[in-house]
Amino acid sequence: MTARCVMVLGTTSGAGKSWLATALCRWYARQGLKVAPFKAQNMSNNARVVGATAGNQGGEIGSAQYFQALAARAMPEVRMNPLLLKPERDTHSQVVLMGQVSEALSALPWRGRSERVWPTIVQALDALRAENDVVVIEGAGSPAEINLMASDIVNLRVARHANARCLLVTDIDRGGAFAHLYGTWALLPEADRALLSGFVLNKFRGDALLLSPAPEQLQELTGVPTVATLPMWWSHGLPEEDGVFDTAEFGAGKTVAVVAYPRISNLDEFQPLKNVPGIRLRWARTPSQLADADWIVLPGSKHTSGDLAWLRAQGLDRAIAAHAARGGAVLGICGGLQMLGEALIDTHGIDGNAAGLGLLPLVTVFDPDKTVRHRDACFGAVGGAWAALSGVAMHGYEIHHGRTAEHSAMAAAGDHALPVMNDGLAWQNGAGNVLGIYLHGMFEDPAVLHALFGATVPTLDSVFDGLADYIDTHFDAGVLRSLID
Incomplete structure (x- = not known):
C-alpha cells in the first residue's frame, strides 16, 4: 500500500x-x-x-x-x-x-x-x-x-x-x-x-x-x-507539546507547585494533575509562588547543573529548603532527583559539576552512556508524606545521563538516604517528606494517582x-x- x-x-x-x-x-x-x-x-x-x-x-x-x-x-x-x-x-x-x-x-x-x-x-x-x-x-x-x-x-x-x-x-x-x-x-x-x-x-x-x-x-x-x-x-486533556502552560494555575485545593526552570523536560507528565479534583497545579518561577504550596516538585531537566544555577539565582533554593525544613513535601523526578542530592560530578563534560540542594545524602556521577528504557517497578516501604505509595507498583520510563548513589562519607557518619525502590530508582530522607525518583510517568500511572489522591482521571483513549x-x-x-x- x-x-x-x-x-x-x-x-x-x-x-x-x-x-x-x-x-x-x-x-x-x-x-x-x-x-x-x-x-x-x-x-x-x-x-x-x-x-x-x-x-x-x-x-x-x-x-x-x-x-x-x-x-x-x-x-x-x-x-x-x-x-x-x-x-x-x-x-x-x-x-x-x-x-x-x-x-x-x-x-x-x-x-x-x-x-x-x-x-x-x-x-x-x-x-x-x-x-x-x-x-x-x-x-x-x-x-x-x-x-x-x-x-x-x-x-x-x-x-x-x-x-x-x-x-x-x-x-x-x-x-x-x-x-x-x-x-x-x-x-x-x-x-x-x-x-x-x-x-x-x-x-x-x-x-x-x-x-x-x-x-x-x-x-x-x-x-x-x-x-x-x-x-x-x-x-x-492532551498534554502540551512544548513549553509551560500559559495559564499559571489549574484547579483548586491542594497546591502542587512544579518548578519551571528554563530547561524543564517531560513536563507533559503532569497533565493528569490538571484533571484531579481537589488539586491546584502551579508552574513556579519565583519564591513567592512556592510560599503556600503543599507540595513542591522538581521535574526533569535537560541541563541539570544549568537549571540548578538558575534555581539558585531566583532564590528558589532557599524557598525549597525552608519548605522542607517545615516538613513540607518535596518530590524530585529524574534531574530533579539529582538536584536534591549533595553534588553533581561530571568528568566527561556531559552536564557540568555543581553542588546540589543537600536535601538527600546522594551524589550523582555523569557518564557518557545515556539510560533510555521502560521500567516496571514497585515502591517498598515509604514513610512520611509519601507513605501512601508503599507497595504501589507503577510503570514508567527512564531518560537520563548519570548514576546516583549514597554519599559515602555521609552514610559512614550515619546520614543515610533510604532506598524505597529497587535498582537505585528512588530514595527518601529520614523525615519522610523529601522523595526522589528516577522514573518519569508517576502521575500518568492510575495506581499512583489512586494511592496519592484517591482519584481516577480520564483515560488517554477517551x-x-x-x-x-x-x-x-x-x-x-x-x-x-x-x-x-
Missing part, C-alpha cells in the same frame, strides 16, 4: 499543529484505516521511550508523536520522529537520530545537518507510507520561515516528497489570524501553495458568523478555503476520542474524508 498523506502546517509555533494532528490520527483510525503519525524533526525536551521494531532500535521520540501513535492505535516507534533535537542551551541541542543520541550530529552547525539526515528521514517516511493507509504528518514552526527554507527538512520538503494534502492552522485568539494565513501563503513558492487544501482557525472565542466576509475574501485572494473554525477548548469528535463536529462536512480521497 502507499499511504495518503495529510499534513498539518502552522502559521506559528503554538498554533495547534500537534493536537490537530493527534485528532486526525484518531479520526482516520476510527474509519477503519491503518494510520501512522510522522514528524521529520521535532525540537522538544518532552520525549518518550519507545521499543525496538523489526529493523529499528528503540530509543527516544518526541512526546507529541508518541501520543499521536496511541491516537492512531499504532505502536509508537522511532520512524515516526526520526530526528529529535533536545535543547541543552540557547545555542546547542543534543541530536537524537532514529532514537539514539548522535554526538557527531550534535557537534555540527544547524544548517550542516540537513543533507546528512535527509536520507534517513525519507527512508523512515517512505517505510511508513508503504505500511499504512494514512500518514498524518506534522510540520514545525512555520513553513514560511524564509531564512530556513534552503535547509528545510520538516515542512515543505516533506510535503513535496509525500505529495501531502496540507492544512494550515492559525491561532485566532492571538489576533492577526487572517494576516498570518495570507502572509504564510504569500511567502510560499507557487508550486507549494497548490499543496494547501484548507485553512483552519483555531482557538476562536465568540460568534463565528462575525468572521464573514474575511474567510470568503481570503479564499478570493488565495484560492484556499477556510475549512474549520475551532472554538477555544481549554480542557481537551481524550483521543474526544479530539476526534471535536474535529468531526467543527470541520466542514466531507473535508476530512476528501483529504485522503
